[in-house]
Amino acid sequence: MALQLVFLGRLEDLAGSGSREVAFAPSLSAVIAALEPQLAEAVSAPRIRYAVNGALLPGQGHFEADLRDGDELAFLPPVSGG
Numbered sequence: 073m074a075l076q077l078v079f080l081g082r083l084e085d086l087a088g089s090g091s092r093e094v095a096f097a098p099s100l101s102a103v104i105a106a107l108e109p110q111l112a113e114a115v116s117a118p119r120i121r122y123a124v125n126g127a128l129l130p131g132q133g134h135f136e137a138d139l140r141d142g143d144e145l146a147f148l149p150p151v152s153g154g
Contacts, residue, residue, distance in 0.1 A: 073096035073141040075142070075143055076091060115147045
């Protein structure tokens with residue numbers, strides 16, 4: 073049982089790659105708790121958005137989102153540009 077994590081933008085640099093497979097965890101909060109401390113802090117920042125299988129999670133209550141084996145969880149930092 074596993075999850076695929078996808079890191080975009082500056083989070084990719086912190087994670088050391090754009091994606092990684094991790095052991096299954098039943099919720100977003102459990103996934104974040106299993107990350108290395110600096111990365112966990114970065115993906116928990118207030119402006120980070122999350123998507124499960126391409127669908128954005130709502131802003132409130134997202135840390136308790138239920139996950140299923142094989143899900144893709146993406147961490148989306150704010151986008152800036154000009």
